[in-house]
Amino acid sequence: MELLLNAPLSKLPPLPKICATKRKPLGARLPSCLGVERHDDMDVHKDLPQSMDHEPKEKQNDIWQLFTEAQQNILYLNKQRLTALEELDELKRENTALLDRIEQLEAKMLLNTEKEMDTLSISSELLLRIDSMVLSGMIDNAEASDLRRLVMNSRMSIAANLFQNTHKKDSELLVELRHFSSKSKKKGFHIVHISAEMAPVVSVGSLASYVTGLSCALQRKGHVVEVILPKYACLNLDEVQGLREVEAEVYSFFNGQLHKNRIWTGVVFGIGVTFIQPVYYSAFFSHERVYGYGNDFERFTYFSRASLDYLVKSGKKPDIVHIHNWETSIVGPLFWDVFVNQGLEGTRILLTCQGFDSQCLQRPEKLALCGLDPSRLHRPDRLQDNNKTHMVNILKGGVVYSNKVIVIASMQTKAHLITELGHGMEPTLAIHKDKLLIAPYGFDKSVWDPSVDKFLPESYSEEDMKGKSVCKISLQKHLGLTKNASMILKCCNSRLVAC
Structure with a gap:
């Protein structure tokens, strides 16, 4: 060990001189092995700068340019990302504000709907739902009458209490009706129109506006009014609220057999409306027009009989059945000869005539189609026509078998109406003059002065x-x-x- 420490150091070779001003980067030095001779080591380091000189400067510039462009692209994409996030946040805020606005509008609409949902519409819908309960066998006729009386006598209070329950099933609504047992002190009339027209559902002439206007006016005075119509193919259902088909079978008599009908219900201007749709005789009301066909008598006789069958089946006991023109005049004879003893003893018949120019004359044997006895009715004091005695006059039957007859006429006296505007029915009108009432159109000079x-x-x-x-x-x-x-x-x- 002492010999090694005291041994003289050999002289190291001088380092090569490097110019400070012209020095070029050599890159990383390659490791050298200690066992390689000095001259070989110098040769390796001497060759490195020469190999680097062969790399073109353009390649280095291209790499630097690519790096710069990549960096710029990254910065641009990052900026776009931040902008997109800001826009997304703005859309979220707008969406939240829009949803809040929609909720406010829906709440306001619901409030307005509740305010506009008048008492008459609710009462009419409840009466129609009671009909559905009877037809489906859920309640009997006695309970149905009590429930109808409850609705008619307590319109205001029942509308306020059951407004939120009208969307429920019949069974659930029945529970609510049974719980609501208080009765009103005042009772209005229950009036059912059996008509061929009602504005705006089906409108041909003055009858349509008359039925709608009269129904609305009577209902405003505290009466409950319903309308029964044929379900024409040409109906305008835009103004019918809550149109629904009753899930029950209702049969009516015609031509010696019972025939099935589909029943639809809805509300028009607060008036409960029932539509009768024949199944077997579906062609009766599938036309484009309301009137003007060769089988008009059969069509409207079927409808009139089906309407009365429906009243009995549903357990209705109206105070007044209001019929119109010859199309539903057959209801009069049918009511008194067939239906009065089927729970309708307290009902009375009211006929309105828009005029006596259209009367419908038919052979007597056709009366049997709806279950009437031709031999009993083909008589001068009943349906026999005053001029063509071999025929029966359907409008005359309505006049004879109605308790009251309203005639829509200009400002004429009853005597003038009978003698001048009877169109062959003068003898019949004279006999029944006490039941005639004139509903004038035009204006009354005694008032409009x-x-x-x-x-x-x-x-x-x-x-x-x-x-x-x-x-x-x-x-x-x-x-x-x-x-x-x-x-x-x-x-x-x-x-x-x-x-």
């Missing part, structure tokens, strides 16, 4: 016309017209009928 009309801004008369110009200007202002007393103004007060 400008000299005494308190609703005019100024009165005037034929002798003193000073106030007329004031009334004209007031009318122009009310209608949004140019105010000019000297301008000619024509007014017309009339019903509108589609051509």
Whole structure:
């Protein structure tokens, strides 16, 4: 060990000189083995700069450029990502605000719907649901009558209590009705129209608007009104609320057999409406028009009989059955000869005629189609036509078998109506004059007199016309017209009928 420490160091060779100003990067040095001779080691390091000089500078520039572009792309994508996240957050905020607005509008709509859901619509729907309960065998006729009386006598309170329950099934609604047992002190009439028309569901002439207008007016006065219509193929169902088919079989008699009918119910302007759709005789009401076919007598006789069968089947006991024109006049003889003793002893028949020009004359044997006895009815005091005695007159049967007859006419006296407007029915009208009532159209001079009309801004008369110009200007202002007393103004007060 001492010999090694005291041995003299051999002289190291001098390091090669490197110019400081022209030095080029050599890259990483290659490791050298200690056993390699000095001259070989110098040769290796001497050759490295020469190999690097052969790499083109363009390649280095390309690599640097690619690196720069990649870095820029990363920065751009990151910026786009941040922008997209900000937009997504903004969309989320807008979506949340929109959902909140929708909830507010739905709550407001629900509140408005509850306010607009008037008492009459709810009462009508409840009555129709009671019909469904009877037809399905859920309740008997006695309980149905009690429930109908409950609805009719307690409209306001029952609407407030059962508004949230009308969407329930019949069985659930029945429980609620049974719980609601209080009765109103005042009782209105229960009126059922059996009609061929009702505006706007099916409208051909003045009958449609008359049925709808009268029904709404009577219901506003506290009466409960329903309408039974054929289910025509040409119905306008846009204004029918809650249209549904009753899941029960209702049969009616026609041509010696019982035939099945489909029953539909809905509400129109607060009025309960029932649609009767024949199954076997489906062609009766599948036409494009309401009237004007060779089998009109058979069509409307079937409907009239089916309507009465439906009343009995559903357990209804209306105070008044209101029929219209010849199309449903056969209800009168059917009611008193067939149905009065089937729970309808307290019901009365009211006929409205839009005129006596359309009466429907038929052979007597056709009465048997609906279950009537031709031999009993083909008599002068019943349905036999006054002029063509071999025929029966359907409208005459309605007049004879109704308790009251309303005639829609201009301002005519009853005597003038009988003698001048009877169209061959003058003897019958004279016999039954005590049951005739005139429903006038036009205007009554005793009421619409400008000299005494308190609703005019100024009165005037034929002798003193000073106030007329004031009334004209007031009318122009009310209608949004140019105010000019000297301008000619024509007014017309009339019903509108589609051509």
